[in-house]
Amino acid sequence: MPEHTLEISGSSVVLVGSFNPAIFHPEWFARNGLLPQGEVDSAELQVIHPQLSQFETERFAFQITSDRFTGITKPNTIADPLKDLILGTFYILEHTPIQAMGLNRILHFAMGSVEAWHRLGDKLAPKEPWQEILEGRPGMRNLDILTSNESPKGSSLLVRIQPSLLIQPGVYFEINAHYPAPERAGLKSMMDLLKNQWETTNKKGEEIARHILDWAASEG
Amino acid sequence: MPDTSLTGQPLKADTFASFLPNSNVGKLAISPELSGGARQTFSQTTVDQEQPDNQQQFLSFVTRPIPKPPNPKPAPTLRPLQLWEGTIIECQNGSFVALVNDRTDPLNPDELVTFESVEVSKEDMKLIQPGASFYWTVGVERSPAGQIRNVEMLNFRRLPGWNASSVREAEQEAREIADLFASE
Amino acid sequence: MTVGNPPKYDELEISVFGPGRGECILVHMGYNEWCMIDSCVGTGKALPAAVEYLTELGGASLEGVLLVLATHWHDDHIRGIAESLHSFPNARFACSSALKNQEFLTLVQLQTKSLQGDSGVDEFGKIVKILKERKRLNVNQNNAAPVFAIQDRLLLQRNEIGRLFPATITALSPSDVAVTLALSKIACFIPKPNQLQRRITNRPPNEASVVLFVEVGCRTALFGADLEHSGRAEEGWLAILDLAQTRPQPAQVYKVPHHGSPSADCIGVWQRLLEPEPIAILTPFTSGKGLPQQQDIDRLKSRTPHLYCTSERQVRLPKRHDKVVEKKLKDRTRIAIDGNLGHVRLRWSATDAISTPQIEMFNGAFKA
Numbered sequence: 090m091p092e093h094t095l096e097i098s099g100s101s102v103v104l105v106g107s108f109n110p111a112i113f114h115p116e117w118f119a120r121n122g123l124l125p126q127g128e129v130d131s132a133e134l135q136v137i138h139p140q141l142s143q144f145e146t147e148r149f150a151f152q153i154t155s156d157r158f159t160g161i162t163k164p165n166t167i168a169d170p171l172k173d174l175i176l177g178t179f180y181i182l183e184h185t186p187i188q189a190m191g192l193n194r195i196l197h198f199a200m201g202s203v204e205a206w207h208r209l210g211d212k213l214a215p216k217e218p219w220q221e222i223l224e225g226r227p228g229m230r231n232l233d234i235l236t237s238n239e240s241p242k243g244s245s246l247l248v249r250i251q252p253s254l255l256i257q258p259g260v261y262f263e264i265n266a267h268y269p270a271p272e273r274a275g276l277k278s279m280m281d282l283l284k285n286q287w288e289t290t291n292k293k294g295e296e297i298a299r300h301i302l303d304w305a306a307s308e309g
Numbered sequence: 310m311p312d313t314s315l316t317g318q319p320l321k322a323d324t325f326a327s328f329l330p331n332s333n334v335g336k337l338a339i340s341p342e343l344s345g346g347a348r349q350t351f352s353q354t355t356v357d358q359e360q361p362d363n364q365q366q367f368l369s370f371v372t373r374p375i376p377k378p379p380n381p382k383p384a385p386t387l388r389p390l391q392l393w394e395g396t397i398i399e400c401q402n403g404s405f406v407a408l409v410n411d412r413t414d415p416l417n418p419d420e421l422v423t424f425e426s427v428e429v430s431k432e433d434m435k436l437i438q439p440g441a442s443f444y445w446t447v448g449v450e451r452s453p454a455g456q457i458r459n460v461e462m463l464n465f466r467r468l469p470g471w472n473a474s475s476v477r478e479a480e481q482e483a484r485e486i487a488d489l490f491a492s493e
Numbered sequence: 494m495t496v497g498n499p500p501k502y503d504e505l506e507i508s509v510f511g512p513g514r515g516e517c518i519l520v521h522m523g524y525n526e527w528c529m530i531d532s533c534v535g536t537g538k539a540l541p542a543a544v545e546y547l548t549e550l551g552g553a554s555l556e557g558v559l560l561v562l563a564t565h566w567h568d569d570h571i572r573g574i575a576e577s578l579h580s581f582p583n584a585r586f587a588c589s590s591a592l593k594n595q596e597f598l599t600l601v602q603l604q605t606k607s608l609q610g611d612s613g614v615d616e617f618g619k620i621v622k623i624l625k626e627r628k629r630l631n632v633n634q635n636n637a638a639p640v641f642a643i644q645d646r647l648l649l650q651r652n653e654i655g656r657l658f659p660a661t662i663t664a665l666s667p668s669d670v671a672v673t674l675a676l677s678k679i680a681c682f683i684p685k686p687n688q689l690q691r692r693i694t695n696r697p698p699n700e701a702s703v704v705l706f707v708e709v710g711c712r713t714a715l716f717g718a719d720l721e722h723s724g725r726a727e728e729g730w731l732a733i734l735d736l737a738q739t740r741p742q743p744a745q746v747y748k749v750p751h752h753g754s755p756s757a758d759c760i761g762v763w764q765r766l767l768e769p770e771p772i773a774i775l776t777p778f779t780s781g782k783g784l785p786q787q788q789d790i791d792r793l794k795s796r797t798p799h800l801y802c803t804s805e806r807q808v809r810l811p812k813r814h815d816k817v818v819e820k821k822l823k824d825r826t827r828i829a830i831d832g833n834l835g836h837v838r839l840r841w842s843a844t845d846a847i848s849t850p851q852i853e854m855f856n857g858a859f860k861a
Contacts, residue, residue, distance in 0.1 A: 097386075103313040122689075123467050125432040165386045167446055169394075170464055176608045177469045191313020247314055254364045261364055265314035284610055288412070391818045398694045398780075408830075416537040417811045418513070421779065423826040440691030442609060447818045459817045468608045470687035475606050476599075483598035486621055489628070490593050490639060 092205050092306040093299075096256055097197040100168035100291055101161035102175050102283065106187035106275075110142035110153045123177045149174070172287045179280055187270045190279040192287065194294030196262040197253045198302060206258035209305040213250065241282070243269040248297055260302070264294035387460065389448040395422065396442045403427075405437055409445060429463055436465040499525065499552040500840050503657060505709040507746055507839045510542040511776030511803030511858075513831030515569040517542045518716060518748060522651060522660035522709045523843055525557040529581070530705065530716055531564055532574035532616075536832020541573030544580045546836075555580055560649050560662065562587040562642070564703040564718035566597075566614060569778070575619030586620055587640040587648055589667055591675040591701035600683055600693075609692050642703040644668045645736060658710030658843050665736065666720060667701040670727035675701035699751070700728050706744065710843025713742055715766055717750025722759040730759035734766070743768045746839060749775035753785030753793055763796050770797040772850065774837050777804055779830040790861050800861040801854065804835030833857055 114137055119129040128146045135143040142153040148166045152159045162171050179185055200206040210216075214229040231251050238244040245267045253259030266286070270279050395407035404425050411417040422445075426437060436443075443465040450460045500506040506521035515533030522528060529543045538545065547554035558581035563571050566588075578586055591597065598621075605618035627637035640648055642664035652659035667675065682693055702718040723729040745768050751757035753775045773793060778784040785793070785802075793800050808831040813819050835858040841850040854860065 105313055121469055123469065125430070125467070127430070127432055163386070165388050167387075167389050167392060167444060167464070169392075169444055170466070173466050173468060173608070177467065180469050180472070180608060183472070183474065189313050193314060249314070251364070263314065267313045284608065390815050391813065396692050396694060411811075414811075418536050418808060418829045418832040420810070420830065421828040436689075438691065440694045441689075442692060447821045449817060459821060461821050466609070468690045470689050471603070471684045473686040475603065476684070476686055479599050479602035479606065480595075482602040483595050486598050486602075486625075487593070487595045489625070490641075 092201045093198045093260070093302045094201075095196060095295070095298075096199045096259070097164045097195075098295075099162045099164050099166070099195045100171060101159060101191075101193040101195065102171065103191040103193065104158040104175075104179075104187055104279070105156060105189040105191075106158070106185055106270075108153050108155060108158050108185065109139075110155065111137070111139050112182075113142040113151065113153045113158075115144055115146065118174070118178070121177070121181055123174050168291060169287070172283060176280055176284060179276055183276065185276050187275045187279050189270055190268045190282065192266045192268075192283070192290045194262075194264045194291055196264075196295060196298050197255050198260045198262070198298065199253075199256045200258045200260060203258050205306065206252075206260070209260060209302065210252075212305045213301075238266075241268060241278075248301075250301070262294070262298040262301075264290075264297055266290045266293075387446075387448045387450050387462075389446050391447045393420075393445040394442060395445055397437065397439050400437060400439060407443070424463065428461075429465070433463070433465045436467075442466045496546060496549045499550045499554060501842075503710070503842060503844045505712040505714075505839075505841045505843045507714060507748075507774070508546065509748060509774045509776065509801075509803055509837045510546070510834050511836075512536070512834055513777060513779040513804060513808070513829075515572055516776040516803070519543050519546065520662075520707055520709070520714070522649075522662075522707075523658060524651075524656060525552060525554060526651060526660070527554065527558040528560040528562065528649065528662055528707075529558055529577060529584070530562050531570040531718075532561075532572060532577050533569070533834070534573040535834035538834070541577045542834050542836075543577050544573075556583055558584045559651075560585055560587055560640075562648070562703065562705070563589075563592075563617075563620075564705075564716075565589060565699050565701060566592065566617065567699070567719065568614075568616075570719065571616045573616075575616050575623060578620060578623055583636060585636050585638070585640055586624060587642055587703075589672070589675070589701045589703050590641040590643040591667060591672045591679070592617070593639075593641050594676050594679070596676060596680045596683060600679060603683065604693070607690055609690055614693055642667070643672070644732065648705075660709045660843075661707070663706045663708075664703050665706055665715075665733045666704040666729075668728050668732040670725075671700040671729070671732070674728065702750075704733060704750070711846045712746070712841055712843050713744045714746035714748070715744035715762075716748040717757065717762075718748075719751045719757070721751055721754070721756045730757075730762055734759070734761045743771075745771055745841075747771045747773045747797075749773050749793065751784070752776060752778040753789040755789065755792070758792065770799060772799045772801070772839060772852070773797050774801045774803070774839075776835075777802065777831075779828060783828075794861060801837045801852065801858065802835075802861050803837055803858045804831045804833060805857065808833070831857070 115124065115129040115132040118124040119126045124146065132144050132146045140155060144151055148163055149171055150161050150163065160171055160175055162168050210229040213232055216227060219227040231249065234248045236246050238246060247265040247267065249263040251261045253261040268279060268282055392412040393409040394412055395409035397405050397407045399406040404423055406421055406423050408419060409422050410419045426434065429437060443463050446462045448460055450458050500521045502524050504521065508519040510517040510533060512533060512535055516531055517533045518530040520528045532541050532543060534541050561574065561578045561581060561584045563574055578584060601614055601617040601621065604614040624637055624639060642648060644664065644666055646664045647661060648664055649662040699719040699721055700723065702720040704718055704720050705716040707714045720729060725731065743766055747767055775785060808829050810827055810829045833856050836855040837858045838853045839850050842848040
């Protein structure tokens with residue numbers, strides 16, 4: 090039995106800036122050729138409101154507030170069309186002020202056994218010091234590791250590890266590549282990064298998760 | 310520093326789960342007090358007493374524990390096994406030839422592959438032209454009822470038309486470069 | 494690839510790299526001075542062919558590259574050219590005169606804004622950036638200015654004191670008429686507002702392709718790029734033959750144009766621009782039918798027994814590990830393009846007229 094298997098994955102793009110949620114109706118995407126009409130016709134509108142827009146299509150889900158735009162793929166949908174959709178949207182809305190962008194990869198791994206699951210948690214956050222002072226059965230619930238990147242300036246990477254809610258025994262990884270936008274030409278800069286970094290970031294996210302899982306599975 | 314992780318600002322106010330249809334829209338506004346203090350740390354997540362709430366997004370797509378509006382639509386999920394990106398180089402009668410590159414294993418050679426137009430959805434038919442690009446996926450689909458089937462999909466890339474400002478900018482830049490070259 | 498030692502100071506080297514689609518030629522003109530013609534990148538390779546090869550050769554070869562030339566703008570001839578130019582600090586950039594035109598530059602700049610990404614014309618956008626940056630830094634103004642090739646223009650000449658033998662590179666094309674024709678076609682590629690963003694894949698005839706005549710000491714070579722034979726006197730090969738009266742000597746080495754296709758074959762070239770039975774090198778082009786076809790090989794072999802090809806047109810399809818994927822692909826019409834960098838290398842003394850050339854083949858290159 091393999092020590093771990095990737096069962097569910099997804100990607101998201103989060104933009105921090107200034108948005109008008111009322112624009113983001115599924116029909117707008119169809120009118121601008123960014124989504125097929127068929128997908129728009131079957132979209133599920135949850136909220137369309139001046140302060141919030143939220144809807145789902147067959148492949149994606151979106152949530153837009155006045156200062157945050159989030160697009161996320163449905164589980165196990167291929168991620169590249171989301172990148173195209175974001176690029177296309179902000180090519181049309183070329184004057185949108187953007188302050189930062191996050192490219193996120195979400196991964197749920199099934200662990201081969203409960204023992205393997207515990208082994209990961211024990212290695213990342215040894216129970217020993219906690220058992221000495223806490224009652225019950227203390228266990229790792231969340232681990233965030235943050236590092237800064239050399240380029241572009243101010244960018245960073247956050248890796249979040251938690252027990253998976255969807256798969257038991259399983260592990261959830263969320264890898265956030267964060268990019269602050271420059272003051273001038275912020276949107277253009279972020280869209281260039283999205284175009285050029287999307288594939289690398291997605292692959293890197295999976296690489297990081299597998300590295301940690303392999304390390305946990307190894308002796309020592 | 311603004312937070313761009315999927316979990317974002319204080320989870321209970323700002324996750325997909327809290328925006329599911331039985332939520333109160335009035336709770337959606339994020340108060341400065343909630344977000345301001347947490348700006349000290351990168352992730353800005355408050356301490357969450359319950360189960361990790363940020364996973365609710367996917368949970369909602371897969372198991373839908375929270376009541377949905379009328380006609381909820383559970384959807385099949387796809388596990389992609391192989392992905393190519395292709396560009397059409399030639400259109401023939403009822404088929405087209407594309408140059409595809411292997412995105413799953415970039416060390417594999419590029420290929421010239423022939424596709425039949427009938428493999429393309431009705432909506433994407435008008436996109437079949439030289440220079441158009443698409444994603445070609447082979448994978449395993451699981452229906453909400455648990456049935457499995459092997460699938461192959463072509464998704465044409467949908468990108469907007471050129472806007473006038475891009476063309477104008479390019480013409481201006483070209484003039485500057487032509488002047489630069491002419492002065493040499 | 495074990496490349497061995499760099500060429501001797503008085504050796505002409507011609508290295509032709511060709512995967513299933515694409516080509517790159519390196520010419521050593523003596524004294525560790527090089528010229529690169531076109532560019533390609535092997536599948537899975539981090540570096541363009543020329544950079545990888547010269548780095549392996551060592552001996553400060555990267556600094557010795559004096560000219561980087563793009564014969565035309567089709568993407569199989571310029572992949573990696575910008576990175577190459579960036580890696581060669583002393584190299585000037587040269588291209589067809591047709592490309593200095595504002596329409597082409599508009600197309601180049603527009604492609605830098607394209608959401609599609611990854612079009613051959615992108616390489617020109619990167620070249621423009623490099624040249625602008627070099628001009629801004631003002632370190633070596635010689636390599637900040639591009640050189641535009643037009644018929645009978647001397648692109649590079651090396652005959653300094655201390656050099657035992659001169660070396661020259663002359664453009665034999667495009668003609669004025671060819672430039673005008675090319676410009677009218679380029680204008681068609683510029684999109685109108687609201688036109689969908691697409692990759693440029695149309696491949697019009699290459700009338701503005703740059704053909705080069707290279708002389709290194711007593712050795713001569715003709716590089717045919719992708720120039721095709723239109724049959725009209727003012728362009729293509731006929732325009733070059735018109736000039737042939739003034740050419741001092743025929744070429745001993747011939748880079749066969751346009752992958753050996755019949756549309757680039759002009760008998761006059763063999764009769765008047767080449768020595769009898771020259772050394773001929775060609776690169777393949779994988780497409781539906783592919784080039785060269787067997788009849789092209791037969792035709793070329795009837796003209797010279799010394800015909801070398803950098804690689805096969807196509808290779809075996811890769812085996813997928815997943816059975817589901819294999820099953821789905823089973824009935825598809827697929828042709829795998831060889832991404833391996835086949836390499837034909839010729840080394841020949843530039844000072845000893847009676848010496849024989851040394852020809853080596855690497856990575857699947859073969860003698861036809």
